[in-house]
Amino acid sequence: MNPLLPFIMAGDPSLEALPRLLAEAKALGLEAIELGLPHSDPIADGPVLQAAAHRAIARGATPVRILEVLAGITDSPDLILFTYLNPLLQIGAERLKTLLAPTPVKALLVVDLPFGEEPAFERDLRAAGYPMVPLLAPTTTLERARQVLAERPDPGPSAPFAQRFAYLVARLGVTGTGQSTDLAPVQKRMSELGILATRPLAVGFGLSDAASLAAVRAMGATPVIGSALVRELAGGRSLSACLAPLL
Amino acid sequence: MTDSFALPTRFGSQQLGGCYAPETLMQPLLDLEAAFRTAWTAPAFLAELKAELRHFVGRPTPLTPAPRLAAKVGLRALFLKREDLTHTGAHKINNALAQALLARRMGKTEIIAETGAGQHGVATAAACARLGLSCTVYMGVTDMARQAPNVARMRLFGAKVEPVAAGQGTLKEAVNEALRAWAGRCDRAHYILGSALGPHPFPTMVRTFQTVIGEEARAQVLEQSGGLPDTVIACAGGGSNGLGLLVPFLGDDLRRVAVEAGGHGRALGEHAARLEGGRVGVLHGCKTLLLQDEHGHTAETASISAGLDYPALGPELAALALDGKVVVRRASDDEALAGARLLCETEGILPALESSHALALLTALAADGAATVLLGLSGRGDKDLSTYQSRLGI
Numbered sequence A: 001m002n003p004l005l006p007f008i009m010a011g012d013p014s015l016e017a018l019p020r021l022l023a024e025a026k027a028l029g030l031e032a033i034e035l036g037l038p039h040s041d042p043i044a045d046g047p048v049l050q051a052a053a054h055r056a057i058a059r060g061a062t063p064v065r066i067l068e069v070l071a072g073i074t075d076s077p078d079l080i081l082f083t084y085l086n087p088l089l090q091i092g093a094e095r096l097k098t099l100l101a102p103t104p105v106k107a108l109l110v111v112d113l114p115f116g117e118e119p120a121f122e123r124d125l126r127a128a129g130y131p132m133v134p135l136l137a138p139t140t141t142l143e144r145a146r147q148v149l150a151e152r153p154d155p156g157p158s159a160p161f162a163q164r165f166a167y168l169v170a171r172l173g174v175t176g177t178g179q180s181t182d183l184a185p186v187q188k189r190m191s192e193l194g195i196l197a198t199r200p201l202a203v204g205f206g207l208s209d210a211a212s213l214a215a216v217r218a219m220g221a222t223p224v225i226g227s228a229l230v231r232e233l234a235g236g237r238s239l240s241a242c243l244a245p246l247l
Numbered sequence B: 001m002t003d004s005f006a007l008p009t010r011f012g013s014q015q016l017g018g019c020y021a022p023e024t025l026m027q028p029l030l031d032l033e034a035a036f037r038t039a040w041t042a043p044a045f046l047a048e049l050k051a052e053l054r055h056f057v058g059r060p061t062p063l064t065p066a067p068r069l070a071a072k073v074g075l076r077a078l079f080l081k082r083e084d085l086t087h088t089g090a091h092k093i094n095n096a097l098a099q100a101l102l103a104r105r106m107g108k109t110e111i112i113a114e115t116g117a118g119q120h121g122v123a124t125a126a127a128c129a130r131l132g133l134s135c136t137v138y139m140g141v142t143d144m145a146r147q148a149p150n151v152a153r154m155r156l157f158g159a160k161v162e163p164v165a166a167g168q169g170t171l172k173e174a175v176n177e178a179l180r181a182w183a184g185r186c187d188r189a190h191y192i193l194g195s196a197l198g199p200h201p202f203p204t205m206v207r208t209f210q211t212v213i214g215e216e217a218r219a220q221v222l223e224q225s226g227g228l229p230d231t232v233i234a235c236a237g238g239g240s241n242g243l244g245l246l247v248p249f250l251g252d253d254l255r256r257v258a259v260e261a262g263g264h265g266r267a268l269g270e271h272a273a274r275l276e277g278g279r280v281g282v283l284h285g286c287k288t289l290l291l292q293d294e295h296g297h298t299a300e301t302a303s304i305s306a307g308l309d310y311p312a313l314g315p316e317l318a319a320l321a322l323d324g325k326v327v328v329r330r331a332s333d334d335e336a337l338a339g340a341r342l343l344c345e346t347e348g349i350l351p352a353l354e355s356s357h358a359l360a361l362l363t364a365l366a367a368d369g370a371a372t373v374l375l376g377l378s379g380r381g382d383k384d385l386s387t388y389q390s391r392l393g394i
Ligand SMILES: Cc1ncc(COP(=O)(O)O)c(C=O)c1O
Pocket: B090, B091, B092, B116, B117, B118, B119, B120, B194, B195, B196, B235, B236, B237, B238, B239, B240, B241, B242, B306, B307, B308, B352, B354, B355, B378, B379, B380
């Protein structure tokens, strides 16, 4: 099982630092990392990731520049590009595939793209090797959850974690730490779906301390750490210093 | 629990609209569509809505002939659909009240809303007070300053006004924050979106609740003048009063016009004219004409009127515009101010700055050959007095 899925915002603390951060993540033994593409209107993000996105945009971290910085990088975990739809739509599927080809990006997590809204775009990118990560929220009914998982299927055990996992949102609301997250409903949902028998699962939103990460691992899933990490990195701590104690 | 939408989610030849929502909001949106569909055919709901629109909102609103303004701008006849005379002073109450009734029917106890000009916030706060629902309104800090009287009104109605300081502190940021708040409380709260915007089913639902404007106006103009006007015109922020007025005239052989905010210039960031300045993109859950930069980031906007100061045109109105069924024009800040002054002086009616953008186009319409015009006066201008005072030097 993959023990940790960290999230970092591309361009924060800086775009120049990104290759080094990715190399550091690789050295820590991380298999995959979510890389946020900063957006002007991050409607699913809390204050920490909003602020990180705005800092990154202000420093010139545009989607295309970020992908250009990633081009040719091999010393990196697999990347899951975490983004909103509009920047990708404006780049267009054809150019996006060209831009992604030389990068370590293996999958896309598009926060505001439910399955079925852009079927041609999604099919095209999946065929090129960039599947969309299926997301399940506390409001997702069991029936819908099965539909989401079927629409965004697991390519099978030979594919890397980044292309296989489903993302279970642990609580209502937006990204960020704050109130402690009750993991009992997550556990219930996992057993209802029997999902771990078939594909890897990441659990995120609101996780920050070692105890909650351990609780997610004990359920057999990979914990996601986002806002807590982004805040520390922005404060000048190194990725290793932040993550080593959590691994 | 429904697992797919039953109503069409897309508009026009470019398939605008859709439901580009985070997964957390998908089931609440599916449930909302189902509740809306049932309510809209439920005699009890329709009867209660009709009674509230009559006794609380003050419908039907009058259609006022404006002969002195008509003469001044070179028209033969001009009729004003007086949404400014509704309770709370703008068309926003038609939708806010209907959605509040729907929320109560769905068993929701809390209401979330965004507001730009404050008219939707005031309308929602009033509807919530009347129905005994708790209400939180998100409003940009820039808008709170320029529409201060409405902030006080919302608070008097018992609503909590949450200032949104991000970005430009206007409507776009308020919608961001309202969507975030809804994702956190969607188990108990309903989000009353104030314009024909956002993810499905909001654009369709809001337009449905607003078409009472055009249905009344069409019957009234036929009764008063014995025929239809050659032009029907309204201002367009997201497009709710515009669609509400124009949709019932879609089958008629006349010119339908929507007026966007031309702001103070033609460069990106200086206006909110989405037809000319925008490209198709996705914001706040729908695909539509959007002011954006080359990176797909939402552009800044500018308008003297908070209610039109928004980067996206509602998807249905955008589709009607792109498919040639509605003409979209723009009026600058200065033109809107002049339009407001003219209505005040000729007819003794103080329009909202938003509605003044439609008034600003009258002379141009007459020059284009229009003779009889029906204009949607979406709101009253009390909230804008301080702007009128400073900008008109009175
Ligand atoms: C009086 C008035 N007219 C028009 C608008 C614009 O909204 P819409 O285009 O949805 O009618 C507003 C919005 O705040 C308003 O207050």
